[in-house]
């Protein structure tokens with residue numbers, strides 16, 4: 228394919244700022260409820276519809292895309308000018324053949340390598356990317372995507388509604404930054420998405436002569452090195468972090484850290500044969516930025532080392548505590564602090580611990596430690612439930628051994644390779660009577676925050692950053708801008724329903740599913756845990772409604788289930804793994820029936836997770852609707868208001884028949900409380916990490932390698 232049949236009549240500069248047809252901010256927020264909307268420091272861009280895409284065959288007289296501004300911030304004026312320059316290139320590039328496009332790309336690379344500023348190369352670079360997208364993928368970057376791409380290049384977090392094409396937008400800053408030859412990384416949440424997005428966008432990059440590498444968890448060092456040597460590398464945040472740590476350990480072993488730390492090293496080679504895999508950190512674009520930069524920021528990435536000589540003693544004490552955890556009664560033997568959620572033994576509880584039978588090994592443990600083991604074990608027995616927070620499955624390394632795999636609350640996926648901290652993971656293993664993986668000491672660790680702050684150029688994309696805008700700006704110095712949708716969203720919110728108990732709520736949900744199902748519209752139901760997805764599935768079976776269940780237990784079939792979920796009459800029950808990165812394509816007839824209907828069965832700890840699920844419908848301006856179902860025994864009420872108030876609400880719920888929809892706001896209040904608590908936790912973690920690093924630097928240690936447990 229060389230010459231394009233599409234001509235571009237855009238010859239005039241874009242229209243004025245005050246275009247009345249510009250999409251309003253309300254439209255650009257997707258009509259969704261955002262409790263923090265009023266206070267969120269998110270910059271808004273308002274744009275007129277990108278007529279060039281729509282016009283292609285139908286309206287040859289349509290003018291150039293117009294960008295209007297909701298305010299006159301200088302950066303937005305600049306972005307508008309840049310968009311105009313990108314658009315100016317379009318008619319020229321469209322007339323050129325593939326080889327010329329590639330030559331142009333090569334010329335840009337030489338200019339970038341010669342030191343020309345990337346911002347000067349942006350208009351031609353983005354226009355080339357757009358042209359390559361149009362030819363190789365049949366997707367021409369919309370104007371809103373170009374502006375999103377400019378915001379990303381300038382180190383922002385771009386909030387783009389779900390389904391607006393973040394994958395394609397990412398190609399713009401990745402391509403531009405790759406020109407300097409220092410490597411551009413795209414960090415996403417899991418291997419599946421890294422591979423899918425890279426392979427999807429590959430033809431575009433190939434057309435521009437840009438190499439792409441993909442990092443997957445099982446890759447060996449050789450494969451990793453090759454992927455990092457590509458101009459653009461897709462991978463998960465976790466793998467980027469582990470590779471950074473492994474390289475650092477290697478460099479220290481080879482005594483090369485000093486130069487590295489002083490900035491002299493370029494991550495090159497060693498004499499001993501072993502080589503680092505990364506070639507430094509230059510630019511990283513973080514997909515699902517809120518999830519990676521905020522949710523995951525709480526768990527540090529750790530590489531273990533050194534066998535612990537008191538391992539046996541520790542293992543035995545975990546088992547001992549697990550055997551006795553249920554002997555302890557709330558209030559009599561232990562208390563739970565409402566604010567901190569800490570479990571603390573009472574005087575009576577402590578004396579009970581002292582009186583418990585103990586083996587010789589357990590007896591040699593300090594008493595204070597024994598109290599802690601018991602407190603932790605009680606907590607685990609009460610709060611960590613099989614098939615909710617975790618599943619048990621044969622270990623990948625050794626299938627004869629079972630292991631605990633965390634179900635990520637935020638993504639609904641199995642969080643491979645992750646462990647709870649502070650002995651929680653081991654206490655759960657003891658409770659489940661499987662092999663206890665006592666930590667072996669840390670060789671290296673890094674928090675997600677530190678990892679990304681090491682990139683001199685950082686940007687992010689997300690569907691739902693508004694609620695985290697302050698935090699993102701504060702920690703990463705990445706301002707959030709909201710990019711409007713290409714077409715006005717048509718997603719309808721139906722009134723929330725509140726019920727007394729989970730049972731009555733689920734029955735009402737099943738009824739609604741049956742009603743919508745009868746119209747032929749596809750229905751997607753999101754549940755907060757695997758066991759609830761199973762419960763709902765049983766209810767649907769009772770009503771003879773054919774459906775699919777998508778949860779962390781059947782991840783192999785995910786692609787197949789998702790591909791079918793938008794078909795006529797399809798019903799899909801999913802844990803919130805369907806909330807991210809899943810593009811559900813609607814069958815043609817579905818749009819005229821009203822699009823997909825999404826049912827949220829519970830609020831999540833963070834409002835943005837709910838918004839992710841809702842974002843499965845009404846994508847790219849499609850029609851769609853959603854409804855939130857709640858009940859007085861929902862976990863969010865316990866998290867937000869504490870056990871005592873929760874118990875009261877629960878008993879009130881048990882006495883309630885029918886619905887109590889007027890209480891819906893209370894649930895959102897509870898959610899905001901939980902969000903605030905998590906925010907405080909993250910700030911405390913950040914503060915401690917900062918102090919620790921400062922102290923270690925003062926005594927000449929490496930904060931990533933010389934890590935206390």
Ligand SMILES: Nc1ncnc2c1ncn2[C@@H]1O[C@H](COP(=O)(O)OP(=O)(O)OP(=O)(O)O)[C@@H](O)[C@H]1O
Pocket residue numbers: 365366367368369372387388389390391392393394395690807808809810842847
């Ligand atoms: N410029 C474009 N032209 C044509 N189709 C597009 C364009 N941009 C995006 N799309 C289509 O929009 C759909 C959504 O894209 P994508 O999966 O990248 O969205 P997303 O923003 O990542 O959504 P989510 O937040 O749900 O992951 C895809 O089917 C893609 O093909």
